[in-house]
Amino acid sequence: xxxxxxxxxxxxxxxxxxxxxxxxxxxLEEARDRWVETTLPGTNFVxxxxxxxxxxxxxxxxxxxxxxxxGVGYGTSSIRxxxxxxxxxxxxxxxxxxxxxxxxxxxxxxxxxxxxxxxLLDQAIAASA
Amino acid sequence: xxxxxxxxxxxxxxxxxxxxxxxxxxxLEEARDRWVETTLPGTNFVxxxxxxxxxxxxxxxxxxxxxxxxGVGYGTSSIRxxxxxxxxxxxxxxxxxxxxxxxxxxxxxxxxxxxxxxxLLDQAIAASA
Amino acid sequence: xxxxxxxxxxxxxxxxxxxxxxxxxxxLEEARDRWVETTLPGTNFVxxxxxxxxxxxxxxxxxxxxxxxxGVGYGTSSIRxxxxxxxxxxxxxxxxxxxxxxxxxxxxxxxxxxxxxxxLLDQAIAASA
Amino acid sequence: xxxxxxxxxxxxxxxxxxxxxxxxxxxLEEARDRWVETTLPGTNFVxxxxxxxxxxxxxxxxxxxxxxxxGVGYGTSSIRxxxxxxxxxxxxxxxxxxxxxxxxxxxxxxxxxxxxxxxLLDQAIAASA
Numbered sequence: 001x002x003x004x005x006x007x008x009x010x011x012x013x014x015x016x017x018x019x020x021x022x023x024x025x026x027x028l029e030e031a032r033d034r035w036v037e038t039t040l041p042g043t044n045f046v047x048x049x050x051x052x053x054x055x056x057x058x059x060x061x062x063x064x065x066x067x068x069x070x071g072v073g074y075g076t077s078s079i080r081x082x083x084x085x086x087x088x089x090x091x092x093x094x095x096x097x098x099x100x101x102x103x104x105x106x107x108x109x110x111x112x113x114x115x116x117x118x119x120l121l122d123q124a125i126a127a128s129a
Numbered sequence: 130x131x132x133x134x135x136x137x138x139x140x141x142x143x144x145x146x147x148x149x150x151x152x153x154x155x156x157l158e159e160a161r162d163r164w165v166e167t168t169l170p171g172t173n174f175v176x177x178x179x180x181x182x183x184x185x186x187x188x189x190x191x192x193x194x195x196x197x198x199x200g201v202g203y204g205t206s207s208i209r210x211x212x213x214x215x216x217x218x219x220x221x222x223x224x225x226x227x228x229x230x231x232x233x234x235x236x237x238x239x240x241x242x243x244x245x246x247x248x249l250l251d252q253a254i255a256a257s258a
Numbered sequence: 259x260x261x262x263x264x265x266x267x268x269x270x271x272x273x274x275x276x277x278x279x280x281x282x283x284x285x286l287e288e289a290r291d292r293w294v295e296t297t298l299p300g301t302n303f304v305x306x307x308x309x310x311x312x313x314x315x316x317x318x319x320x321x322x323x324x325x326x327x328x329g330v331g332y333g334t335s336s337i338r339x340x341x342x343x344x345x346x347x348x349x350x351x352x353x354x355x356x357x358x359x360x361x362x363x364x365x366x367x368x369x370x371x372x373x374x375x376x377x378l379l380d381q382a383i384a385a386s387a
Numbered sequence: 388x389x390x391x392x393x394x395x396x397x398x399x400x401x402x403x404x405x406x407x408x409x410x411x412x413x414x415l416e417e418a419r420d421r422w423v424e425t426t427l428p429g430t431n432f433v434x435x436x437x438x439x440x441x442x443x444x445x446x447x448x449x450x451x452x453x454x455x456x457x458g459v460g461y462g463t464s465s466i467r468x469x470x471x472x473x474x475x476x477x478x479x480x481x482x483x484x485x486x487x488x489x490x491x492x493x494x495x496x497x498x499x500x501x502x503x504x505x506x507l508l509d510q511a512i513a514a515s516a
Contacts, residue, residue, distance in 0.1 A: 007394070010420055011278060011413045015271050015318075021176045022154035022269060026398045029151065033397055047150045051180035057237070060273075108186070136265070139291055140284045140407060144400050144447075151398060155269045162268055189402075279434045280412035287409065305408045309438035315495070366444070 001070040001128040002035040008060060018057040024094050025050060028083045031067035032098060035081060039071060039124040040117055045100040048078065052096040064088045070128035074121050077101045077110045130199040130257040131164040137189060147186040153223050154179060157212045160196035161227060164210060168200060168253040169246055174229040177207065181225040185216075193217045199257035203250050206230045206239045259328040259386040260293040266318060276315040282352050283308065286341045289325035290356060293339060297329060297382040298375055303358040306336065310354040314345075322346045328386035332379050335359045335368045388457040388515040389422040395447060405444040411481050412437060415470045418454035419485060422468060426458060426511040427504055432487040435465065439483040451475045457515035461508050464488045464497045
């Protein structure tokens with residue numbers, strides 16, 4: 001599991017005084033990218049699905065969050081990850097599940113995971129279970 | 130159903146040359162806000178869940194999208210909407226389902242939908258079914 | 259001179275209820291990119307300076323702006339442009355002057371303007387004077 | 388002088404592979420806000436001018452920057468600050484000068500600086516000279 005600290009910027013907050021819903025995906029992205037880089041160095045991917053539950057508002061006063069990402073499973077070309085956005089005070093601001101697919105840059109198409117990638121994923125998923 | 134045209138900005142695109150995944154939520158927000166304003170004038174809400182399926186990449190060459198939003202159901206305080214991001218050329222770039230809750234600004238808490246709001250929702254959901 | 263209409267998005271506005279200062283640069287970028295594409299098709303550039311005067315706040319109620327961009331001069335490798343952000347109601351929300359330089363993508367370095375580019379710039383500057 | 392560390396996010400980077408020009412203003416804002424909070428606690432302000440010179444591209448590989456902000460002068464209601472965006476490796480990515488004005492939230496108008504504010508500014512400017 002990866003943990004990435006993120007500082008809440010003034011620009012992240014909207015007129016309602018809380019971190020805007022779209023910005024949470026930017027936060028998730030920081031952790032997911034790091035998780036892929038660490039777990040599958042050199043693998044390119046694109047996102048095909050994100051489901052996010054907003055549990056509690058974040059505001060500037062919360063200052064910092066930690067975003068966690070771990071692998072939870074995989075298919076032929078897809079990988080499922082689970083993320084949490086956790087306020088500095090310890091409570092969960094949001095929980096998400098994402099699906100990414102291995103991506104061939106040249107063709108801009110999804111491609112099957114290789115055996116080497118599957119082995120690394122097995123390891124990473126087992127380690128965070 | 131609401132349809133909102135959105136122009137893709139240079140800033141919406143990331144290093145991969147496509148509209149960034151978080152920006153889709155900004156696009157959805159434009160349509161959902163308009164749908165609520167139209168359907169339930171004066172009602173404040175916050176988002177509690179979004180599930181988005183990214184169907185196809187959008188790039189600067191696609192220039193414009195139309196985002197649609199319609200109501201699909203409601204509970205005690207929650208409303209379910211369905212959104213689509215449609216490229217100018219007619220194909221679907223993303224589909225989403227969102228859950229919002231009526232929100233009391235003073236207490237910053239969810240509140241039950243009123244009978245008047247339920248009547249307006251019944252109408253809107255029937256009209257887009 | 260180029261005129262680009264831009265719709266103000268909910269995400270463009272910050273906690274103060276006005277379009278955030280950084281977002282104005284995103285608005286300017288839309289017009290400047292279009293001006294370069296129109297005036298110097300195929301020329302890559304990077305920005306080296308922007309000076310922006312914020313004349314008046316923009317809010318969601320203003321709905322749309324028009325951003326104008328015109329050429330005002332050039333040097334060995336640099337081009338000076340002037341931009342305005344104009345509210346739908348006709349008043350000026352911001353005025354800016356920018357300096358861009360022709361850019362060689364391979365070396366990621368500034369390069370001198372070609373004679374052909376200078377001729378096109380002379381024409382464009384004369385036309386908007 | 389205030390120094391604020393900022394982590395470069397994937398979302399900060401555009402199709403050109405560098406931190407987008409508008410995002411620099413978000414970086415500056417983090418430092419300027421902190422400088423005002425520290426120097427003039429409780430004072431609200433709005434930005435009326437920013438002039439920014441982009442000295443060198445920042446990319447994801449640069450990972451982190453430090454943004455500095457210091458006071459350089461003031462007028463009847465305006466305050467002039469100077470900012471720098473400095474790469475982790477020590478080089479200057481951008482330099483900016485900004486003008487902010489004290490702002491009355493109720494009337495949404497500029498207001499004169501008070502004697503107490505002037506005294507605090509004299510101190511801060513002297514300390515960073």
